Amino acid sequence: MATTFRRGWRTKAEPVLLKCNDGGEYVVKGQQAGRQIVNDQITARIGFAIGAPVGEPKIVEVSAELIAIEPRLSHIPSGTAHATLFIPDCRDDCGLIATSEPENRSRFALLAVLYGWVYANDIQFIFKKNPPRLVYSVDHGHFFPGGPNWTERDLIQAPQAELNSYLCENCNFTPDEISSALRELESVSEATIIQAVAAPPSEWGLTLDERVTLVEYLTRQQQQLLTFL
Known part of the structure; x- marks a missing residue:
């Protein structure tokens, strides 16, 4: 479950960096990105399976309550979203x-x-x-x-x-x-x-x-x- 907004990126899919309740920070794409998130999730999972250097994939929940208090999440529908563990530096x-x-x-x-x-x-x-x-x-x-x-x-x-x-x-x-x-x-x-x-x-x-x-x-x-x- 996403808990805190960190930052966003001005790209076509408009991903955001969210902290989640497991303590990790994830780059998240919401369902507004359409089929892109399907491609992202599957590619990350099979890439991870062969040990390729890709972000660790997750599926996170973005609640309506978090969106309501954070205007910078207004473009993301509530519900499940594609995520990969943020790679810093x-x-x-x-x-x-x-x-x-x-x-x-x-x-x-x-x-x-x-x-x-x-x-x-x-x-x-x-x-x-x-x-x-x-x-x-x-x-x-x-x-x-x-x-x-x-x-x-x-x-x-x-x-x-x-x-x-x-x-x-x-x-x-x-x-x-x-x-x-x-x-x-x-x-x-x-x-x-x-x-x-x-x-x-x-x-x-x-x-x-x-x-x-x-x-x-x-x-x-x-x-x-x-x-x-």
Whole structure:
């Protein structure tokens, strides 16, 4: 349950930073963001499953009472919202930096796998301000074929899965780095994929048929990527 407003960001989805009753602070997107929060939640969950550097996903409740006393939450409907644990002391950077940091090599390799698995659009990174400048991937609302407007047809007709070319070209991964990341993907069970797709609450508008198609899509993409082992 969200208890305290901390700050907001002036981006299209208008996320906010909220403190919750577990003591943690979370970057929260409300249901006004539409299908973006479905994409965000599922991508964060499967990214977390392979150990990729993404925010830890949660679903939080934003009460009507909190919205009533905090005008800066007026754009967020009451109810459940997508959230990821806030990662402090980071800088926003849309460019690819710190690829030479040894600690980031495996992190970027895992992201190359995650991005190829889900199908990445509008890639966004943040980096820790101090060395080692650890990379994190954030804001996955436009992932999946078709972005936030994807349909079942988009998923069914998606092209063959490939490792993310942008990261592969810029990071020049070794075969061992890619193999290690793919082994993490291989360890993800169908049950884990099902749990990730089941996570978005029904009020987010994801139908049963769409969930089934998502599971089939992610399972197919996983198997296609594993041919690179």
